[in-house]
Amino acid sequence: MKLETTYRANNYPIIVEHQALDHLHQYINHYQDIVLFVDAQVNQIWHETIDFITSEHDAYKFIIPSGETTKTLSFYEETIELLLSKQLTRNTCLISIGGGATGDFTGFLAATLLRGVDFIQVPTTILAHDSSVGGKVGINSKHGKNLIGAFHRPKAVIYDLNFLKTLPYSEILSGYAEVYKHALLNGPSSVTNIEAHYSNEKTLKHLTDIEYYLYKGIETKLNIIVQDEKESNIRKFLNLGHTFGHAVEYQFKIPHGHAVMLGIIFQFIVSNLTLDTNYDINHYTSYLKALNYPFDVVQKFNFESLYQLMLKDKKNDQDGVQMVLLEEIGKATVQHISKATLVQAFDIFITYFEK
């Protein structure tokens, strides 16, 4: 299946299918230089496929550490200097083969190498169905996640679903948070449908029909980002669950989606406190427990340190913390939330995770 962005110009295709990698060739055969950035874990399992691409295109292959550890300024410096030592021209394409972190890092290299070269996203996780689309690239600061970065559109997203077969369940859970978030942004029937389809660990683990839900998720995202690429307005909705989630992820170094799911719960509580909503928090926590999300980390939470991290969220303005809330399922809004309300929500939140 193939989707395509609908910006006024510089659109790019998103190919979502098994064997999607077969299409890669046509997007890269005109470049002088190709550089692959491959997540070390992905390379371990898929090195034959990847080495075939490398030799077919006489490409450079860089194996980079898995996960967020690559997204530092020092690794960025080391890598871009290494790239520049190869006398690349602007007619170069960087290809990211890995999860969200690999894509963010490679994309930021592409955005800043020689004032910008092309890049292609080859996501290998469920989580990266989200991060590979939309052009957000970046690395982490010691003050928070993704605070150094750019908007730099990929030339193509080649999403080969074969990669998903070898994902550990923890990674499936992390990715599923964004799929679920897209359903929450879509509407009540999407949520009912997906909760029924993936009702527990066993069904989610098998990823039956995941193509459909990934496709729907990407479509939901595309509808938003083509209207507001630079996140001045409705693109903020995609941060549902992320204000609290990023703080948790940053402090406790847990997988992105695990943290976002906690952020989604937190947001429902804040909605109940500040909007005219009456979400059944038990329903959502029970669902996440049925999927077997590991939430032991909640025992370590301390409001003040999470609050300090929430203050650094990019959505904030002069009036303090802004949070995406659901007025109703399928209808998001961005609201300023006072510290007092956040404290109150936090106290309620932890009661749902007491042992």
Add this chain to the structure above:
Amino acid sequence: MKLETTYRANNYPIIVEHQALDHLHQYINHYQDIVLFVDAQVNQIWHETIDFITSEHDAYKFIIPSGETTKTLSFYEETIELLLSKQLTRNTCLISIGGGATGDFTGFLAATLLRGVDFIQVPTTILAHDSSVGGKVGINSKHGKNLIGAFHRPKAVIYDLNFLKTLPYSEILSGYAEVYKHALLNGPSSVTNIEAHYSNEKTLKHLTDIEYYLYKGIETKLNIIVQDEKESNIRKFLNLGHTFGHAVEYQFKIPHGHAVMLGIIFQFIVSNLTLDTNYDINHYTSYLKALNYPFDVVQKFNFESLYQLMLKDKKNDQDGVQMVLLEEIGKATVQHISKATLVQAFDIFITYFEK
């Protein structure tokens, strides 16, 4: 005088006049946070003016070292982390007050801070009439100048000509190279006119009517960049003199414009060797000597090391070094130049600077 870019969207004004700083207020009064980056030498002379802006807008002021020494990855890392420690939101404007290096550095910070915030250029040199317009921002790699960067348009360029009164002559010479380059790109009458107007050191030092020539230079540049912002085509013409010039500048750390003037001479020689031209090289070297450009550095030139640096030029492609040449005054072209031709041109070049 006010110019304005004519892109399809996101245009910005360029105000060129004495007391242009009086207009700054209107462009920045809506931001939550303002951060000034001020060249140390500029701050020494103009601290009263600058401190007035700082206190009026409750801004942060960062004094940064003069010149290219700021444009390193390590200083970038230090500075962006310091900025991020201040919990800035996206509603922030960075203001560069200084020469080209200050603008390049501040612009790259703005391009990458929180995935991009606004910035305003307040050029204080003649050279920066060129670099402050067009959105090229960046820092240096250990492999060459400006190899790490982005295209990020300023929100305004406020060019207060009062700053030029305190420029040392060496800096005037550096800036004049780009003014002269713009005349070469414009046509024969522009060149005849400017050579007559600034015929020697004495006349250039006084900068009589410099407004007119700066305005003309910016206009020449604007006509090109609105057609080709990302330098895939005619924007390359603006690199006239820069292939050789950047190599010289990078190796010998001489002022940008001094190196570009040498690059312009070099380009004339290459044109004579490869195109159907017959430039009088003596005319140009005599003119530069009349202006008192310090060209002692030429004695230290070694072809091979300069060639290695030229190979890293961003304009290059798979076929090697590309150079902007003048088919005739006012008519530029980009050509591949073989190593053999470059050697030959180099041998001719140095004869013009023998003692």
